[in-house]
Amino acid sequence: MTNKLDPWSSSDITDYSKLFEEFGISPFDAILPEVPCPSTYMRRKVIFGHRDYEQIAYAMRTGAPFSVMDGFMPSGKVHLGHKMVMDQIIWHQEKGASAFVGIADREAFSVRGFSWQKCREIGVEEYILSLIALGFKPDGLIYFQSGCSSVKDLAFELGVKVNFSELSAIYGFSGETNLSHMVSVATQAADILQPQLEKFGGTKPVVIPVGPDQDPHLRLTRGLAGKMNMFRVEEREDAKTGSKYLSIRGKGAPKEVLQELKNRIPGKVKLYEEHLDILEPPEFPFLERLGLEVRQPEKKKYYLSRIVDVGKFIDEIRPHTFIYYEKHLVNKQIRKPLRMILDEIVSEVAAEFGGYAFIPPASTYHRFMSGLQGGKMSSSVPDSYIALTDDPKEGAKKVKKAKTGGCVTLEEQKKLGGNPAECSVFELMFFHLLEDDEELLEIKQECLSGTRMCGSCKQLAAEKMYDFLKDHQEKRELARERLDDYNIVYKE
Template sequence: MNMKIDPWSALSIDDYSKLFEEFGILPFDQLLPEIKDPHRYMRRKIIFGHRGYDLISDAMNNGKPFSVMSGFMPSGKIHLGHKMVMEEIIWHQQQGADAFVGIADREAHSVRGFSWERCRDIGVNEYITSLIALGFEPEGHIYFQSDSEQVKDLAFELGSKANFSELSAIYGFTGETSVSHMLSAVTQSADILHPQLDEFGGPKPTVIPVGADQDPHIRLTRGLGHKMNMFKIEGREDKKGRHYFSIRSKSAPEDTLKELAERIPGTTKLFEGHVDVLDFDNFEELLKTVRAVELEFGGYAFVPPSSTYHRFMSGLQGGKMSSSVPDSYISLTEDPKGAAKKVKRAKTGGRITLEEQKKLGGEPDKCSVYELLLFNLVEDDEELAQIYNDCVSGQKVCGNCKALAAEKMEKFLKEHQELREVAKDRLDEYGL
């Protein structure tokens, strides 16, 4: 199949199941019963996949530390697609996560050629202002890549574990790709991992909410985080079929294995390059000890970052949403009445004639107006189910749905833009 995912271009994925097969993304609905009061994106299967989210649900359910991190490349107007990620960040912050939002100005500078001044202007006036207006709390961390010494230093460290062959395999880089573009990819990995640095509380599960087009960054980061860690824990079996753990050094200082052998309860055997743990089967406690020793000896002990993947919104006229086609998307800063008119011109899933609509019913799964209600405008699941059923039964015609969605969109934008004005006066609370 060889599906290619590019995080720097618009992408439409028609069959999300291919992502499970090709890239090892896991279906999210299997985890849904473990999540108290899930976000509507989770309930409605808009978040369709994950990597390692069981670590996050465990942390939420048991009061353990965890983080949420995502970023935005300051490349243009903030729109409903960006709002999706912001809502996911804010929801996790409300569940107890230490929240991080990075403005990827290094990426915009290297990939889009934007000036630093333009990056900062778009970052603050488009993305950060709306983020605060949507409910991001000041206890979180908002930063620009170019201003963060932690991110820049960690990117340099991660660069020692990355090579061109790996970047080429993941991103399709060629000999024509600029070094700054490659560095921006490694910087994304530093963004994702830096919430686990000592100054932010050390190693902890961290979830990255993204669209599926950003999965290359997740794959690269999980690989680099593994390479940075000093140890690898393997489950093994002896000749008599008895299970045990073997802690193997990847790049650890000499004394670390001896320290581990002394700290781990039960019987351990120390060898050159590894220590075997023979009668201690509490993996979580073992992992905690290994990470503690690694940190004491100057390592990072990164927890592999988790991720969630949400479906893409389609354009208002069908097909892809594109920043170069204003009628295909709705910006959070555009005129509310103008946005309502866009909704009324949007492509629906209705039949050709009213007679067919009443006889066959509409097709909300093919309707960009219903999608606006599903993703953004209706919080109550019962209300949404009623709209859906009225459509497929032929009881509701497209004009009624368009009028409803247009009214809700105008109301949302008006309220959001009022909150943006308040947010502009609060920027200093967020260190901006």
Template sequence: MEVKLDPWGTSQIEDYSKLFEEFGISRFEEILPEIDDPHPYMRRRIIFGHRDYDVVLRAMNEHRPFAVMSGFMPSGKAHFGHMMVMNEIIWHQKHGADAFVAIANMEAHAVRGISWQRCRELGINDYILSLIALGFEPTGHIYFQSENYRMRDLAFELAAEANFSEVSAIYGFSGETSIGHMESVMAQSADILHPQLPDYGGPKPVVVPVGSDQDAHMRLTRDLAYRMRKFLVEQREGYISIRGKAAGPDLIKAAANALSEAGYTIKQYSEHIDLFDGVSAERIDELIREVEVNNGEFGFIPPASIYHRFMTGLTGGKMSSSRPESYIALTEDPDEAANKIMKAITGGKQSLAEHRRYGGEPERCAVYEFLLFHLAEDDSELEELYKECRSGRQMCGSCKKIAAARIREFLKEHQSARRDAINRLKEFGLKA
């Protein structure tokens, strides 16, 4: 069965392995051993897939510049599903990334019809305060899409490389789709690529932490990054081909001069250059990218992405801002949040006798997921709870009490940190 990934819908993935086959997403577990200090989401296979994260990881391990970028559409309360992205951004920032966070008010206004004022209120009060409370540092960049004119200028440049038929094919747009909705798509691609602008140090690896439903944005943006390049560098048998796929004579000449000055043996043609030295195509691509940037071009590196599993909603299905009963907001009353946990759907059987005999299904349990994703620091505790549930020895009521007590305590501490964050908004160039 075909998997449909809808950035604005309610995608619920039953079999994540299909994403590897149908969308070319790579398995994260294959590169996990290369990470010295993995986030719990990585260790616990919550982050399950990636595109080109090995490029980001190499920059991280070699202490070279890289960035992390993601965003939030202010269409409802920030909840624990959003907190996953916040935690991933903060982890990368702590590991050396230049961090960027967009409040996607253009998207919220165009797609959901939310007023600009309401977008600002939700953006500040729900998302940004929680982001700061969780540990985001002022060295990062937080912005509203409508106020970032460098990003918006880039969105215009990217739109010139896209066409209606391909964007419609990716997103399922019809003749009824508003132009504003389409423009918001270009803004998201510009969000992802703008950390590579000269203002922020030029081209660098960028990782975007997202749920798999956002992969359409990544596929389009990676394609646009490729189109904005003026050269294509390819390893051929015995030589490297540098083709000017959109480079004029002056840029071809500049590339040839740069290669010659670097001591490489080349043969120049009208629209391409052949290089015969035993050097990696990757190194030559870096040099050619510098030529592009020095001549006023972008030289983008295709952005990487990591994908995390969806949290199960408390009532089943996907946790969604449009269904308050399915989630716990980061601003929710701690006692109300604990009550929601006590009423949540679990993976237990219908009767105690049946549960003891056949055991529960923690992988289908919203309560166990809260522990797995957010409320248990000790991996061994999770492993024990899992075994006890599967064996039928651990009752759902006991797990609910553990999770309810912890979520109550977490929210009390988080909301105290949020109050402190109000006084720190100026550090991020923002005001309440």
């Protein structure tokens, strides 16, 4: 069975591993050791997949600029599912990302038929207040699509590079699909690429944390990024010798632009009519080649004096990352920093000559929470989810009514144990309510061994939910008073 990835219907994706094969999403496990102080969602494998997150991890380790971007369609109540996305935006912002949050009112207008006024009310009252209450910092940008001229202009330009057949292949659009819906799709691609516009500092890696149902937007935008760019950096292989080299191709770029590019790239570079080939890698400073120093420049002296020991040590914990010689280590992943440097040069030149140099957006994919009664969460069934604006007592009550993985009788449960993998209460603690990994593990083990009964979990989770909602709603009221401190672009 093919997994359906549809951003406009609620998803029921049960076998996440299929996404790896079908859509080229990589498992997050492999990149986890590269991430400095991974978030709770990462540690607990709630975030299970990614595309190109290496460049984000690299930026976090080295202090290079990067952005996080996400959008919310103002469609209804803000709930725990939205909180997961907001938490991830805020986490990346804390790690140094410039943060962009788009309120997708063009999408709500075209898909749900909401008025602009209703979009604004829901956007502020539900999403923006909770985003700020959860810790979004004022240096990020929050905007309504309909009020953001750079997004609208870029969406129009992107529209030139996408046609109906492509949209129908990705989204299943048909002759019945209205034109504004298609425009809203181009607008979302513009949302994702906007952080790389010159006015926001130009080319940089951008991560979009999403559920797998949103992947079509990512696939479309990654394709568009390449189509918009003035240059394309490619790895090629010499047909005769088999040796690899990098080539920069300019689509119709004037000769003087290619010449300018050549002037800025050291190393052996050969210029042709429409492209240039880097035949020998540029001689970037020694430190660029020394993976350890790139990651921890403040410890350079220390590492140089103990290079072999450190090399052996690193090899033990991260096998095959480095080749170590007597006096230096060479990071085998050298191509990545080199490629990043080339991307920077290419984007500088493209910007000077009025072109784009977008890096295809990176993304992370998180698991969906199930509904409180089991099955899917549904906005039309209030008991299936907890809204961040639910009365705290009501929220606690919903937890107490939630489906558990316990047995029918206490005797049975003591004998057979419970099933935390099928338990909504455990899921609430796992995703949102318990920070402490040890405590969570203990609950799981006690449940499995039959020494814990569902009543005590429900009591604990209900109390935690009550406290969280009460605190969050107080913070929302403070956020309301501080809205003017934030950079929010509304529809005029």
